[in-house]
Amino acid sequence: MQLWFPFVLGFDLLRIHSFKAVVHKQEYYTKSRASFYGSPDGYGVSRGACGFGEYGRMINSGSVAAVSGLWRNGAACGTCYQVRCKIAEYCDANGANVVVTDYGAGDRTDFIMSPRAFSQLGRNKAASEKLKKYGVLDIEYKRVPCRYSGNVLFHVQESSNNPGYFAVILLNVNGKYDVTAVELWQKERRQWEPLRRVYGAVFDFANPPTGELSLRFQITYPKGYTKWVYPKTPIPAYWKPGATYDTKLQLN
Known part of the structure; x- marks a missing residue:
């Protein structure tokens, strides 16, 4: 799906393009925990603490997250992270790439993910459902570059x-x-x-x-x-x- 913007447009006309994260093997992961929040369609929420509105709900195909310790007075808004869990029989090796769109604190969590993002932690649909039953997962994460199509x-x-x-x-x-x-x-x-x-x-x-x-x-x-x-x-x-x-x- 292409990202397209006329010179002036409202969010109702916005077509969002998913970013592609570039992963560098030499960079280290940080251990933490992640959970997820409920939303009717699995996307993000339009009333997040970043102020992104509908953009924050749909960016990156709804693979978004709220953060707490990484918030940095709002400077985290729009930044991108790779998050992955380590349960061998359930977790995908690459995990999920998320865009920060909100603030949220949980049970010693750095990430509270949208349902779509949390599901991407699993190797397949069945594995994702198993992971959701945990509620909170031990994860590791690192920051990755955002790759958006189009201009700032x-x-x-x-x-x-x-x-x-x-x-x-x-x-x-x-x-x-x-x-x-x-x-x-x-x-x-x-x-x-x-x-x-x-x-x-x-x-x-x-x-x-x-x-x-x-x-x-x-x-x-x-x-x-x-x-x-x-x-x-x-x-x-x-x-x-x-x-x-x-x-x-x-x-x-």
Whole structure:
């Protein structure tokens, strides 16, 4: 299934493409525990703590997870992990690749997975049903690069109100980067001003300037190195709540 985005679109038009995780054998796994939550169709939930809405329910074909210790004040939102269990007769060797879309704490768990993600831990359907009966599993995990088709996107939160209040989320951030800051260029003051991280992946700015909005965002590499990234196009002056705008930029 292809990922397709017009320049402006609502989540009702969104077609989500699954990411492909790149696994490096030399990287170490961390031992932990995982459980799963209930949802009628096995997908994620649209009211997750990241603020992703319907995107968070359907991204990666619904193979998503809530995290606790990995939350990092919301910087975990949109990051990707490989999770696998170790019960030889039931567990698949590759396990599940999940996208973080929510916060959730359980019985010493680092991951509370959607039913679709948890089922992927099993070698087959019968094995997956056996694993579900455990409720909580010992697992091992490691972070893997996200691989999204298409450019990084700015989604304007539905709570926004042009021109009085602006809130935004970054989507489709490839690689193993955390989005740690977003700033807006104030033309009259000739300086960058920070947006506030409201919760999860949502950044906001009260009383934004009129006209086009030029944003930049900071990504943090796993070893702590940071870099500012500059989208190739601004958000147009006629921006609307619920709309998604293409940055014309891809991260490797």
